[in-house]
Amino acid sequence: MSLAQGVRVERAAAGKAEARVLLMGVERFPGPAVTADGEPEPGGGAWDRLPFMPGLLDRLGAAYGALSYRVLTVRDPDRVAVRDHWNKASDQRFRVVHVISHGDTDPADDKRSWHAATPERIAMVPSDGDTGQGTDVSHWVADAHQQPLPVLFVIDLCRAGRAARLARLTAVPESELRAWVIAATGPDDPAYDGAFSTGVAEVLEQIAEDGLDTAPSLRYVRWDRATAAIQDRLSSLSPRQRVHATRVDPSQPLPELPFFPNPRWNGDLRLERLGSLAAPVRDFADPGTDHFTDRVGDHFVGREGQLAVLAPWIDDPSAGGLRIVTGAPGSGKSALLGALVCAGHEQIVAAAPDIRRYLAARHPHGVPSPDPALAAVHARGRNVDAILTALALQWRLPPPSEPPAGDDRGPAAQWTVPDLLTAVRALPAPPPLVLDALDEAEDPAGLVEQFLLPLVETVRSDGLPAVRLLVGSRRGTHLGPLLDCAAASPESVLDLDDVPAGELRADLEQHLAHVLAEWPAYRAAAHRPVREALARSAAAALTQEPPAGHGWGAFLVARVYARVLESLDPPSDVPAATALGARVPRTLPDVLELDLGQRADGIRLRAVLTALAFAKGEGFPLEAVQAVAPEFAPREEPGLAPADVRPLLDAGSFYVRTGIETDGSTLYRLFHQGLADYLRARPHTPGRTA
Incomplete structure (x- = not known):
């Protein structure tokens, strides 16, 4: 059973058993051994008391509890208790094991050769000081990998990093790994005063409050988001320490790990499915907000004539190769193209079939057929390379061949325009392609010159255009060459400003x-x-x-x-x-200005919206909005603190759209480029200055 399957099984069983945490910490240890006359024995040592332990265990117990975990807290366990509680946690499939104590390595290793040493051993020192059988945390981690569901080890011991990089687990793909580790420090480094666990407690408390601003479509805070937040807290508490966590391959998708529940998760399976789409496609459905529902699902009206022209054209492989939809900002270009894509793109239809059903009922002649060959790319903030990659994935094109020796094109997976054009010409039939927001691309003129014009001019061996290209864009110099291509067919350009x-x-x-x-x-x-x-x-x-x-x-x-x-x-x-x-x-x-002028928080909301006007691509994370927004708040107003920004984003949600960062965090941007253009030019309330 794969990790994803295991998580799905666990979801199906939700409510039958609570997720559990084993929390073990040791405050007091035995003193040094002494001789008959009261002198310390040669070589005898003692483990220092950890006076912070009682309060830290209480705080961690409350923090895990706030995430709906049932916590078993074990204070000052001896070796037998450590062993028995680990066995219990293993047998009963606890979700998290968190230990705090001194860490002990094999003292004989200092006298052994490298080949004979046990460099992965790191024992939790129990209250009796006996680090014998059952206390080696690295063994726990190795054993947990045999479990059917993932287990998280949070290890606050000196040299804890030894358990995070077990050789036998480093080659295991993330999708099959069951034992995950967040360790307080490196394999040969000390840990200080419970700083790591304090940082973990702070992050758990923040997750319980806002999920580290994880997107509502994600059930759990992602691994990289959580571990980065823990390191950030630890850096401020103990700058000498660095977290050592289970390494992941950044080129591979991370599995969904059920360790940190996201309180912002809304339980909407439809939203989850939309959120899982690749961003260039997801932007047409705008998950995470009600914007798309408002625009199409509930309130999309009109444009019957345009839909009735474009839908049959998208369905007809023998039709002409270029259509352009243009008009003033806010004329409805994206709504029109969004309706076509959401009704015909197989990934969106599978994720939200209700949109297609609504549109088909309302505009029976204006709905394209579901088509696995239909590709869609929202060009906002994207360059040619990103668009080529998105199209290759949607058309399921085989990777381009390895470049010859000496070729500097980069890795084989890097698509070039000639590679893509060659692959598209070989498809069984000319596919339709919808590209929206051309004017918002990273380099609109370059995108037209380098890719769109060659694409429009590419012809298959049967004489048909290689694709049927539908472009949405405001007018501008970048659009001129495409308009010239369409000049021979006046019906190829739909100007929404010319509607009667x-x-x-x-x-x-x-x-x-x-x-x-x-x-x-x-x-x-x-x-x-x-x-x-x-x-x-x-x-x-x-x-x-x-x-x-x-x-x-x-x-x-x-x-x-x-x-x-x-x-x-x-x-x-x-x-x-x-x-x-x-x-x-x-x-x-x-x-x-009418809307903002009627709001009590209008001036401060304007500062937040203006910050978003400078966002690129999918948008700004919350931290960036918190950093930028105060720059646009008038000096005579009370300061705009970081804690003020989230409520203002909620208050202005009508104007805000969201995306999902690679670490699962929410990205914020304005709902329309015309609004962004205006606020960049007029960042302050008329009549007031910063």
Whole structure:
């Protein structure tokens, strides 16, 4: 049974038995042996008392308990008790074994050759000082590897690192390893004053509070996230110590280890499945927030004409090779492409089939067929290499051949544009590819020149284009070469700013009416005339001639305005509703300032949102937001402390989207690039400065 299978079996049995921790610590040890006349025996020694032990054991017991562990605390065990309690923990499959004491190695090793020594031996010194049979922690670790489920050893002994790097386990793949170790120090180094276990207690307490900001889709805090946090705490408590933990191969995916439960885990299997998707695909479904549900699952409306054109094109291998969707910021490019991808990409359909069902019911002619060949890449913050890798994985292309001697292209797994084009031409049929946010790529012009143009120009041996490429992007100089390629076929470019005003007005009215019907203040049947009048009036105002200056998509403005309406008292009658709708701001800056101006925490929230405006790719981790946000807080306001940032992120969750870092932590970014552009240009409340 693999480690993943074992964890699944354990999940299925959840609730039948509590996860348990064995916590053993020794405070007092015997004094030195003496001769008949009271003199110390030659060579006789003593183990110093560890006075911090009682309080530390209490704190650790409470910290493990806060993570729902049942803790067996054993104080001052002698050798027999140490042996018996380890045997009990092994037989009953305890999840964690945490020991604190002095550490003892084989004293004879100093006189043996390297080949005869036992360099892996590290014994927990019991209260009677007898480090005989049953006290060697390295033996425990080796025995635990034979267990069906993973066991964590937290070892606070001098030279504890010996147990973390057992030769017999170093070659075991992580997916099959059952014994995992976090040790206080190196194989030949001392540990000081319980600093390591103090750091562990601090991290456990933090995990119980916020899961180290681990993404809600992950049931457990990841190994690398937890061990890095322990080392960070230890560095401040005892700079001379370095954690030695079970080594992992950074090139391989880490298994899910059930040691540190994530309190932010929401138990949503659908969210877990979406969170497990590769980031370039996951971004189309936006897991971890309600944004995508709001955009498609509940409130995606309109665009019937565009969907009806694009869905059959995606399904037709003989169709032309290029389509472009463009428009002003907030015109709905990503929503349109997201609907197509979520309905047709097999990984998203498998993770969240409800999205496809909803779209198929609402737009029966605008839903592509589920297609294992459909690839999708969100280009935000990504370069050509990252996009090539993402496409090769989705198309299940065999790795490119080894480069010849002297070739400096790098390892064999590194895809190049010629390699990918050759592999795509050999596929059984031209696959569809959806690439969104071209304008947000690391180098949009370079991506077009180096990859997209050659891809569009590549032809198969049967004369068909190598792919059907659908690109979403704001207009800009980077888009010019692709527009030139599409010039011969005017139907190849869908400009969402050119949608007839009447069609757009109907879509906006439907969208706003749907949203308002969900707000408690508007939900009652008696309020139907009010919400319909408000939606109708706002939609009419948003589809008048666009305001001078920068254009903003009406859908984006309407969406933020709906958020503002949620916080306002509802109008009392139809005339009042009509008047309120007519006052809808016409630009994203205006509606954002309206929202922030009504909030008591608006100025501080703006500082946090502005910090996120500078995030790249998947976003900033919490620590980066905490470091950057105070730079945008006005001096006359109270200081923006790190502890203030998370509540503000929660308060501004409407504007925030999340991703998942490689260590499982949550990444934060703004929900729309247009909002990021505005806040970077205007980081402070109008009329105020830093």
